[in-house]
Amino acid sequence: MRLRLSDQDVAFRDQMREFFTTQxxxxxxxxxxxxxxxxxxxxxxxxxxxxxxGLAVPGWPVEWxxxxxxxxxxxIWHEEMQLASVPAPLxxxxxxxxxxxxxxxxxELKERFLPATANLDIWWSQGFSEPDAGSDLASLRTTAxxxxxxxxxxxxxxxxxxxxxxxxxxxxxxxxxxxPKKQAGISMLLIDMTTxxxxxxxxxxxxxxxxxxxxxxxxxxxxxxxxxxxxNAGWTYAKFLLGNERVGVAPVGSSKRLLAQAKxxxxxxxxxxxxxxxDPLVAARVAELENDLLALELTALRVAAHSADGKPHPAxxxxxxxxxxxxxxxxxxxxxLAGPDVVASGAADGSQVPHxxxxxxxxxxxxxxxxxxxxxxxxxxxxxxxxxLGL
Numbered sequence: 442m443r444l445r446l447s448d449q450d451v452a453f454r455d456q457m458r459e460f461f462t463t464q465x466x467x468x469x470x471x472x473x474x475x476x477x478x479x480x481x482x483x484x485x486x487x488x489x490x491x492x493x494x495g496l497a498v499p500g501w502p503v504e505w506x507x508x509x510x511x512x513x514x515x516x517i518w519h520e521e522m523q524l525a526s527v528p529a530p531l532x533x534x535x536x537x538x539x540x541x542x543x544x545x546x547x548x549e550l551k552e553r554f555l556p557a558t559a560n561l562d563i564w565w566s567q568g569f570s571e572p573d574a575g576s577d578l579a580s581l582r583t584t585a586x587x588x589x590x591x592x593x594x595x596x597x598x599x600x601x602x603x604x605x606x607x608x609x610x611x612x613x614x615x616x617x618x619x620x621p622k623k624q625a626g627i628s629m630l631l632i633d634m635t636t637x638x639x640x641x642x643x644x645x646x647x648x649x650x651x652x653x654x655x656x657x658x659x660x661x662x663x664x665x666x667x668x669x670x671x672x673n674a675g676w677t678y679a680k681f682l683l684g685n686e687r688v689g690v691a692p693v694g695s696s697k698r699l700l701a702q703a704k705x706x707x708x709x710x711x712x713x714x715x716x717x718x719x720d721p722l723v724a725a726r727v728a729e730l731e732n733d734l735l736a737l738e739l740t741a742l743r744v745a746a747h748s749a750d751g752k753p754h755p756a757x758x759x760x761x762x763x764x765x766x767x768x769x770x771x772x773x774x775x776x777x778l779a780g781p782d783v784v785a786s787g788a789a790d791g792s793q794v795p796h797x798x799x800x801x802x803x804x805x806x807x808x809x810x811x812x813x814x815x816x817x818x819x820x821x822x823x824x825x826x827x828x829x830l831g832l
Contacts, residue, residue: 446517454517457496461525465490473526474698476800478650481564481606487528488535488561497530498559502543505555516745523694533565533603534558538611541629541682545670554631566607566634568598568656569679575600576817578613579624579676583658585614587665592616592630594661604641604654607634617673629675631667638662647806649787691764693738699771700730706778706797717778730770737763756829762821765811772808775801 446454462470469483491497492506499515501507510518522529530536539558542550557563574581583596594614604610612630620626632639638661644653669678704727707718717723737760744756776783779798786802788794812818826832 450513450517453514454521457518457521458525460494460496461522461527464494465527469528470526473528475796476804479528484528484531485561488530491530492560498535498539500536501539505543505551506559513745516741520694523692524698526698531561533567534561537567537682538565541669541678544681545678550669564606564608566601566604566610568601568610568612570600571597572599581613581615581627583614585616585628585630590665591662592665594630594632594658594663596658598656601654601656602652604656605643605651610634610656613675613679620673624676626673627675628672629669629678630663631669632661632663636661649803691737691741691760692768693734693741693764696768696771697734700734703771703774703778710778726774730767730774733767737767758821758824762818765818768811769808772805776805
């Protein structure tokens with residue numbers, strides 16, 4: 442197991458660190474560091490800076506803007522980006538539909554969409570989940586019926602993250618309702634979200650935010666040329682996409698950065714006997730999280746260094762499981778440190794309650810989702826039991 446970076450990888454890390462801390466606008470990085478909400482313009486601007494430097498889509502084929510990096514270098518790129526408080530490239534573009542079009546799309550689709558996707562000239566939305574087809578995605582009911590040179594789409598998608606910003610949506614639709622297996626009758630269409638009959642409606646989350654939406658399709662006409670790959674082969678493309686979605690699901694860098702901030706807050710909060718960090722229980726809790734994150738970081742390095750032939754290391758499920766457990770634990774620590782101030786989550790910037798305390802409860806609630814997306818933690822435990830423990 443490699444516990445130290447080679448001189449070459451150290452130089453690569455320093456190169457990433459310098460770019461992220463000097464080229465990405467400081468005001469955007471400050472927003473990420475302070476856990477403030479980014480605007481659409483912030484996200485677009487950050488990705489365009491990365492794309493101009495060749496760092497937006499390193500996992501893509503080189504001819505479409507990718508980099509011929511090792512898995513370990515891609516890991517370093519991802520971690521240094523988080524440590525520098527740089528917004529990651531929009532996942533829907535960079536790690537979802539982009540790689541699918543690059544792998545399965547026609548040359549026309551590649552030329553039409555990939556450059557704009559990398560530069561975030563097109564903001565993609567994901568049209569997969571439905572009210573009755575979430576974990577059992579193959580049960581989706583949205584239909585696409587061929588009508589000449591078009592498909593006519595009807596149905597509903599839900600939990601469409603940031604769909605209010607979407608320009609296009611990559612959508613799983615049922616094109617053969619009579620297929621012997623439900624997975625066999627699914628296709629993937631690229632749909633312009635300004636097409637008549639397509640409606641986006643907001644879903645208000647438990648933290649009061651507008652992050653997800655439902656999308657309705659009522660006789661939406663989609664040019665047949667917007668079909669990705671072959672008709673009824675969409676399940677293959679969806680599995681490929683979901684495999685890419687799970688890349689980087691252990692946010693070690695951002696969790697380390699947040700834990701360091703929590704430690705500073707604890708050091709600033711005065712108690713009768715010193716500071717909150719002087720409390721043995723608080724200090725022990727912080728130390729335990731630091732140790733757990735160090736162990737996770739070493740596991741992430743091992744996984745990155747030993748993944749081969751595009752196949753994930755079996756321990757990648759450990760990363761997803763423990764990564765989200767620790768991510769949730771850090772957000773819970775913020776809530777406990779804030780104490781009664783967490784009830785001021787709706788207060789404006791003029792409040793005497795510090796911003797970090799006001800956002801602690803909403804972010805704690807928001808990150809409850811982390812143990813579900815990208816493959817639920819229950820599923821990851823089953824994978825670990827079978828592939829690692831041999832149970």
